[in-house]
Amino acid sequence: MRFSPEGSHGANAGLKHARDFLEPVKAKFPWITYSDLWILAGVCAIQEMQGPTIPYRPGRTDKDAAACTPDGRLPDAAQGTKHLRDIFYRMGFNDQEIVALSGAHALGRCHTDRSGFDGPWTFSPTVLTNDYYTLLLNEKWHIRKWDGPQQFQDKTKGLMMLPADYALIQDKAMRPWVEKYAKDNDLFFKDFASVVTRLFELGVPFKPDTETMTFKPTNA
């Protein structure tokens, strides 16, 4: 992602802000690879936003521009569950895990100058909770009338869902997982921690005996 074309793939829109934010950290601790730093930042962000503890293992190597992935391997928010399955099954994730990973959308928001979509998914976008699931199930979602990509809007018009989010409750196999996570924040945290760790460690050539580290959030 440090190089074109991967850095400018549509599905990576906005991540330049996060990469730039971490440059001073890389400058201060040049021994860490970018890849380890970005994952470590993800681990810290989840924990600082009151999410579950995520174990961290170093070992990611940095590659050059020749290693850029082809476009189209990341999810497209305008599509539904057939597409989500194509994307996530390739990486070894199942329906339950697709639903658990999507719960990260409790955090942050969409930006018109990045993805083109607009707005947050929850009322507390700096705290990881299972609100994404409760809102997805309990709010009445309608298609927003606006001059932008198709997205869903709640009654207050303050929240949004992407077509790829809304698709989860229309899918017979995925909806039961949305319901389970809406009812049980502990289950969501347990499953999210486990699946996000797998996502963070996909394809990493860990050295044997690499120590797993866990960090305490600063508010603990």
Ligand code: HEM
């Ligand atoms: C399931 C397929 C997914 C789709 C279609 C998708 C799509 C999107 C889109 C369109 C945005 C808005 C970007 C912007 O305009 O700034 C976004 C933001 C975000 N996504 Fe996803 N995403 C998916 C999965 C994930 C996963 C697996 C995670 C993490 C585990 C994640 C975490 C986030 C976060 C935290 C934001 C907010 C960024 C911000 O506030 O700037 N997403 N996603």
